[in-house]
Amino acid sequence: MPDMNGDARSSSRSSHGAKSPTRVNGNGSMHRSMEKERPSYDRTDTSASGWATENEDDEGPEKKTQSEYEKKKQTFITRAIWTLVMIGIFFGSMFAGHIYVIIIITAVQIISFKEVIAISNVPSRARSLRFTKTLNWYFLGTTMYFLYGESVIYYFKHIVLVDRVLLPFATHHRFISFMLYVMGFVFFVGSLQKGHYKFQFTQFAWTHMALYLIVVQAHFIMNNIFEGMIWFFLPVMLVITNDIFAYICGITFGRTQLIKLSPKKTVEGFVGAWICTIILGFGLTNILMRYKYFICPVNDLGANIFTGLECVPNPVFIPQTYHIPFIPHNWTLLPTHVAVSPMQFHILIMSTFASLIAPFGGFFASGLKRTFNIKDFGDSIPGHGGMTDRMDCQFIMGFFAFMYYQSFIAVYKASVGSVIETAITGLSPEEQVEVVKGLAKHLYNQGAVGIKVVEYLNENLRLAAKR
Numbered sequence: 001m002p003d004m005n006g007d008a009r010s011s012s013r014s015s016h017g018a019k020s021p022t023r024v025n026g027n028g029s030m031h032r033s034m035e036k037e038r039p040s041y042d043r044t045d046t047s048a049s050g051w052a053t054e055n056e057d058d059e060g061p062e063k064k065t066q067s068e069y070e071k072k073k074q075t076f077i078t079r080a081i082w083t084l085v086m087i088g089i090f091f092g093s094m095f096a097g098h099i100y101v102i103i104i105i106t107a108v109q110i111i112s113f114k115e116v117i118a119i120s121n122v123p124s125r126a127r128s129l130r131f132t133k134t135l136n137w138y139f140l141g142t143t144m145y146f147l148y149g150e151s152v153i154y155y156f157k158h159i160v161l162v163d164r165v166l167l168p169f170a171t172h173h174r175f176i177s178f179m180l181y182v183m184g185f186v187f188f189v190g191s192l193q194k195g196h197y198k199f200q201f202t203q204f205a206w207t208h209m210a211l212y213l214i215v216v217q218a219h220f221i222m223n224n225i226f227e228g229m230i231w232f233f234l235p236v237m238l239v240i241t242n243d244i245f246a247y248i249c250g251i252t253f254g255r256t257q258l259i260k261l262s263p264k265k266t267v268e269g270f271v272g273a274w275i276c277t278i279i280l281g282f283g284l285t286n287i288l289m290r291y292k293y294f295i296c297p298v299n300d301l302g303a304n305i306f307t308g309l310e311c312v313p314n315p316v317f318i319p320q321t322y323h324i325p326f327i328p329h330n331w332t333l334l335p336t337h338v339a340v341s342p343m344q345f346h347i348l349i350m351s352t353f354a355s356l357i358a359p360f361g362g363f364f365a366s367g368l369k370r371t372f373n374i375k376d377f378g379d380s381i382p383g384h385g386g387m388t389d390r391m392d393c394q395f396i397m398g399f400f401a402f403m404y405y406q407s408f409i410a411v412y413k414a415s416v417g418s419v420i421e422t423a424i425t426g427l428s429p430e431e432q433v434e435v436v437k438g439l440a441k442h443l444y445n446q447g448a449v450g451i452k453v454v455e456y457l458n459e460n461l462r463l464a465a466k467r
Contacts, residue, residue, distance in 0.1 A: 075383060078382050078383035079382075079383030079384060080383075081383075082381055082382050082383050082384060083383075083384075086381070089104070090104075090236075094229065094233065094305075095304060095305040096304055096305075097301070097302065097303055097304040098225050098226075098229065098298050098301055098303070099301045099302075101225055101229075101232065102222055102225060105218055105221055105222050105225070106144075106222075108218065108387060108391060109144070109214060109215055109218045110140070111380050111386075111387040112214045112218075112377075112386075112387045112388045112391055113140055113210055113211070113214050113215060114378075115377040115378040115380065115386045115387060115388045116210040116213075116214060116377065116388060117133075117136050117206070117207065117210055118378065119372050119374070119377070120202075120203055120206045129191075129193065129196060129199075129200065130191060130193075131187070131191045132191075132200070132203055135184060135187065135188055135191070135207070136207050138184050138187075139181075139184055139207055139208070139211060140211065140215065142177065142180045142181050142184060143211050143215050143216070144215060145177060145180065146173075146174075146177035146180075146181075147215070147216065147219040148219075148222075149169070149170075149173045149177065150173070151219070151222060151223055151226065153170050153173060154417075155226045155298065155417075156417065157170075157415075157416075157417025157418065157420055157421050158415075158416045158417040158420055161417070161420050161421055161424055162420065167424075171424075171425065188200075188204060213395065214388075214395060217395040217396065217398060217399045218395060218398070220398055220399045220401075220402035220403075221235075221394070221395070221398030221399075221401075221402070223402055224398060224401055224402050224405070225298065226297065226298045227297055227298075227402075227405060227410070228294060228295050228296055228297050228298075228314075229293060229294045229295075230285075230288050230289075230294040230295050231401055231402075231405055232398075233288065233294065234281070234284065234285065234288065234347070234350065234401070235350065235354065235394075235397045235398055235400075235401040236394060236397075236398075237280075237284060238277055238281055238350060238351055238354035238355075238397070239354050239358055239393045239394055239397050241273075241276070241277050241280050241281075241354075242273045242274070242276075242277045242354050242355045242358070242359070243273075243393070244273075245269075245272060245273040245276040245277065246265070246269045246270060246272070246273035246359070247269070248269075248272075249266075249268060249269040249271075249272030249273055249276070250264065250265065250266045250268065250269025250272075251269075252272075253268050253272075254266030254267075254268040254269045255268060256268060258270050259363055261363045261366045261367050261370070262362070262363060262366050265359075270355075270356075270359070273355055274351075274352065274355035274356060277351045277354055277355045278348060278351040278352070278355075281347045281348075281350065281351040281354075282344060282347060282348075285343055285344060285347045286344070289317045289341060289343060291308075292308055292309050292310060292311060292313070293305055293308045293309050295311075295313055295314065295317050296309035296310065296311035296313075297311060299311070314409065314411060315342070315411070316341065316342045316343045316346065316409050317341055317343055318341060319339045319340060319341045320339065320340065320341065320342065321337050321338070321339050322337065322338055322339075322340060323336060323337055324336055324337065324338060346404075346408065346409060349404065350400075350401065350404065353397070353400050353404075354393075354397055357396070357400070358393045358396055358397040358400075359393060360396075361392045361393040361394075361395060361396040361397075362392045362393045364392070365377075365388065365389070365392035376389050377389050423435055433461050436457060436461060437457060437458060437461060440453060440454045440457045440458075441454060
């Protein structure tokens with residue numbers, strides 16, 4: 001209770017020792033600062049329900065460790081299952097036929113592009129910028145139309161150029177592709193908003209970088225398929241082999257860090273994987289060269305591992321005899337000559353590139369992820385992260401395989417498609433008729449066709465010309 005002089009204090013304590021002070025000033029106004037009475041319990045720790053349990057301090061770390069173990073176990077199981085799924089899809093599509101591999105490469109292109117673009121699309125949504133995502137997909141479609149069209153026209157001229165509907169698209173394909181791109185360019189300029197110019201131009205550059213690093217390089221992987229399944233399968237397997245042995249050699253005897261972008265990569269693992277990749281490349285090449293399904297260019301998209309393909313093998317797959325220079329001729333215990341196909345020398349170069357250069361595609365991807373402070377490009381593959389995380393080295397390896405093949409291995413000769421293209425683009429209709437007549441007469445002289453075929457063509461082509 002307060003006393004009569006107006007400056008008194010009273011404090012009442014509860015049985016638990018909580019205070020409830022009251023103050024009165026000289027003017028007679030009272031200010032109270034109430035504090036809820038809180039029961040105090042002598043607890044050292046509580047469970048999830050808020051109450052103490054026995055041996056809590058002992059069981060806590062064990063439960064935490066067990067939880068982490070279960071999480072790692074589940075991640076490992078998921079990763080292993082999806083690894084088997086990817087292996088099954090890869091080999092199943094490869095044996096089913098070239099068209100199925102092309103479909104998978106197309107899907108990889110689109111998913112990888114989506115993952116890379118998604119990194120920069122988050123701020124665009126925050127800024128409420130219109131048409132940013134639409135333009136990204138438009139440029140992807142335009143680029144794929146141009147690249148796919150180039151491949152189809154190049155490898156299937158004998159089909160495309162004789163079709164009345166496809167002929168205009170084939171002869172004017174590049175101009176159509178250019179105009180489609182210009183339309184996107186104009187639309188981008190028209191969508192620029194004041195105050196966001198720098199950001200939008202950054203997005204424009206980012207989109208084109210993704211198109212070049214993913215879509216364009218994947219296009220050359222597709223061309224490798226048309227040239228022969230071996231030129232697709234070998235580069236892919238070399239990268240996978242190098243990645244596996246880099247991990248094995250690294251954890252076995254790796255000591256020296258290779259690059260700061262990937263702290264777990266070691267020099268010992270890098271070199272050890274190079275040696276192992278060369279050895280496996282020689283063995284795998286020796287097996288694949290025996291099957292025409294792998295070494296023949298695609299002339300039938302309906303072919304599969306059971307129907308096979310027929311062609312005249314590229315000379316690179318035919319064994320040649322080489323003299324061993326450092327063995328004297330009078331030595332009879334050691335062979336002085338060896339029969340080796342030139343492809344075995346080429347695989348040495350390809351294995352070296354897959355081991356020493358292709359991993360920098362992965363380092364580039366690691367630097368890109370560190371720039372945006374992300375662990376993976378996405379979660380397209382459960383347990384493995386994004387599609388781009390698995391394909392970062394494959395893109396540059398496929399690009400190299402195409403360039404190397406075209407520069408040192410491909411045999412250039414006249415084809416039915418190239419002859420038809422030259423006749424269509426370089427001759428008038430009257431001159432094309434004369435070419436057909438001349439070919440018919442030549443085939444008759446060679447005994448390939450009868451005289452009735454020549455007479456029929458001469459009569460009907462002459463009448464068509466008059467009309």
